Amino acid sequence: MSHSTAAAPPSERLHALDALRGGALLLGIVLHAALSFVPASAQFWFVRDTHPSLLLGLVSFTIHVFRMTTFFLMAGFFARMSFHRRGTRDFVRDRLQRIGLPLVIGWPIIFTPVSLIVIWAAYLPNGGPIHGVRNWPPVLPNFPLTHLWFIYVLLELYVAMLLVRGAIVWLDASGNWRAVLDRLFAGIMRNPLAPLVLAIPIGIAFSLDQRWVNAMGVRTPDQSLITNAQAWIGFGTAFGVGWLLHRQADLLRLLERRRLPHLLLAVVLILISFVLSGVMLSAPGAPKLPFSFATLKLVCVVLYAPAIWISTFAVIGLALRFMSGFSPTWRYLADASYWLYLIHLPIVMALQVALSQLNWPGLIKFAIILGIAIPPMLASYHLLVRFTIIGAVLNGRRAPREAVPAAEVAGPVAP
Template sequence: MISLKPAQLSTESRTRTKRFVFLDNLRIFLTILVIAHHAAQPYGPTGGRWLLFNPERAQILGAFFAVNAGFFMGLFFLISGYFLPASFNRKGASLFLQDRLLRLGIPIVILVSLVIPWVLYQADLPSLSFWQFLSQQYWRMGALEFAHLWFLVHLLVYAVGYTLWRWLRRSQPRPTTQLNPPSHRWIALYALGLAIVTFIIRIHYPIDAWVKILGFIPSEVAHLPQYASLFLIGILAYRHDWLNRMPSRRALLWLGIGLGAATLRYGYTGFGSDALPDLFVGGGWDGRSLLTSLWESCLCVGLCLGLLVLFRDYLNQPSRFQKMLAANAYTTYLIHIFIVIGIQFLVAPYPLHPFLKFVVVTVISTPLCFLLSQGLRQLPFASRVL
């Protein structure tokens, strides 16, 4: 079993409280943003699949989708990578993997095998019984629907990969030198490199094109370079304490770049698709795809770095309400999509503007998800998983 020396564990435990409040607050913010993103699916020009669609669409939600997809799951991966080494160091390889299988594997199995197919069955109501639908259609090889749980599958794969990497390096001494936080030059080089790799990947795998890597890992390949690299950066950030040591002025400058990129996308959509050519595309071998990759890379790097330091500097104080939200953020992520879809079906008959429907679904779903999460976590044995 791989573990740290007691003195090293003591140092980590002393700094953990200082770090986790703003990261918890950021996870709460991202979780709410995920709820809003899925609440908007029937009402905007999305390229993805959904169970229902409004006849009218609010074009501004296209920018909402693009900006969200450009950074928020990447930031989730960065935060997950940041927490990984400390968890591994405390538990050792065996207990670490057991914990990951429990926390990630059980929700995946239950939701993918039973809950998601039940939602699909209720939406379609085929002539088959539910168990016939499961056995004859849903449980066929390659027919499983992971929906938002693809994120958990990736985290589980990364956890196994990290464990293997630590095992391969078990005999090597732990380095004691800390690297300084990345300078503007290195941040810009990372953004440029991410843009180039993303452009190359999207020649064959455009945005919203999903595949199952190795037959079981659901992946939107177009965003994999962002997700994998930010996960690794999260591990480095923990090892070298970058989140605490990153200068505020440096990060806030990049926040300005990210917000500028987001404003550009919203402003471009605001002019109307008929007035201007479509410069933002999901892939292909042309200048527009390269432009989209560059834009998304600047947006991602700017917002990820900037929001981390913004929350560190200004949103790092705990409260009872904050602790309740943070404790329920993971469970809320697991269940939110089912609540959102239910509310969407309830508001579907009403003749409201699509943007107003989006607002209504978001406002109702968000507190309801957190409240239901609080209740679910009180069930017997649920605390070990949720």
């Protein structure tokens, strides 16, 4: 039974947000499983299935709009909670253990099979390395972080947060500046136009990127150790909003109350943006458009940047409304989501290659990929991770956690 945040205590809201954090990671598995079926996948994925699906293209596009912004907003929210609960030294130690160590150990373990699968796909008529992608063998600063880029960016944001917070505390000993910042942030969040205001920084970044198309969303730093400005702006803004939101957690009630307007507007903006993405991707080789590509891009920016924040607010509001209260199922999936996301990519990729040439409908093959991949991944979590040293590293504890309050939730505090 769900509870409204208007009547729920803070711990109830945290259950919802932690479930949303885990859901953002699990949606990443769905997203990657769908990419080989996206009609334009040859431009950004290593294999294109012989039976592309427009529906799966819409599914992947929709997930891509809000997933990582939602994740990094949750990251900032839970980072501040963890920081004030642990203190600086323990917070740094905890982040290095649960974020830094999985990156250092996990990257070679994940990248080796991923490379072999890409080589396998290269023997297919519709597979192989993505056009224009270099970095093999990896040469610094170019470095194929693959899907683990989010961990790398999280570490950067933690460092930036500690530096900025330290400077503010030093310069603002009285707390007056922080009080002004809180009032300014609350004023923005209470305004129905808040998503439009928050969309301005990333919208400017999109406009300045000559190669940007809305199908790529925020440009991710998955091929370099130097995080691009677009990722810093888009995900850094989300992280900062999450941090400030934790300072005034009652503002979450606004997102719950506005969930339906946000949801309806998000659906409209995403559908229009999806249609325009096809126009943008086909524009270079298409007959002359009745308007310039620059005009098309500007329209896409004006629609897509607000769609990011409106859809992010929509899913947060929906989570607060329908996922508050303790749920053993969501608690378990939230615990497992970090491990599942870390290991899923080579498994999903191998299944995509194996099925890519079969003369079956794309939706059927997509369902098979998820149906085959997820059960053994969940089993590996339960048998090899949940109560082992691996689980202690990733989740910070080695005992059953069903009865643990949401305020003690572990995981990649936040993807």
